[in-house]
Amino acid sequence: MPRLITFKKIGEEEIGYLSFFESNKEIDFDIKRIYYTYAVPVGVQRGMHAHKELKQLVWCPYGSVKFILDNGTEKRTYILDQPDKGLLIDRGFWRDIYWLKEGSVLCVAVSDFYSENDYIRSYDEFKKLVDSGYWGNENRFYPSDPE
Numbered sequence: 001m002p003r004l005i006t007f008k009k010i011g012e013e014e015i016g017y018l019s020f021f022e023s024n025k026e027i028d029f030d031i032k033r034i035y036y037t038y039a040v041p042v043g044v045q046r047g048m049h050a051h052k053e054l055k056q057l058v059w060c061p062y063g064s065v066k067f068i069l070d071n072g073t074e075k076r077t078y079i080l081d082q083p084d085k086g087l088l089i090d091r092g093f094w095r096d097i098y099w100l101k102e103g104s105v106l107c108v109a110v111s112d113f114y115s116e117n118d119y120i121r122s123y124d125e126f127k128k129l130v131d132s133g134y135w136g137n138e139n140r141f142y143p144s145d146p147e
């Protein structure tokens with residue numbers, strides 16, 4: 001289930017802050033890849049895909065980025081606008097990503113190496129997989145998530 005997490009934060013106003021997370025502690029997978037997206041003009045939409053198996057932790061160390069997650073029956077919106085905030089995304093969620101602030105940087109820690117085979121880039125194909133029960137109960141939302 002996707003969930004917002006607050007990373008540990010060490011420091012104070014005078015000297016700044018440090019945040020961190022570790023595999024199999026804050027997140028339930030081993031990190032095999034990290035990538036980041038930047039210099040995206042405000043208003044641009046990215047994402048528009050789902051993953052068959054990949055799990056991701058996304059965070060925005062600078063700026064503001066909006067995620068709309070869709071499990072085929074329901075959509076939820078998450079805003080990443082604090083450097084100590086992250087969003088865990090499980091398998092089987094369609095994502096639309098919108099850049100809200102100039103200069104925003106979106107970082108992603110991922111459970112596997114890059115493979116285009118893991119992408120679902122057609123919403124129709126995504127819906128078919130949802131309807132066939134491909135992810136079972138894994139792509140549910142928590143009842144108490146922000147709407």
Ligand code: TYD
Pocket residue numbers: 033035037046047048049114
């Ligand atoms: P994509 O995941 O579609 O980006 P976004 O969701 O931000 O729009 O990736 C964009 C392109 O980059 C696509 O051609 C695949 C390529 N790519 C890699 O080669 N390696 C990677 O690790 C990632 C994430 C993407």
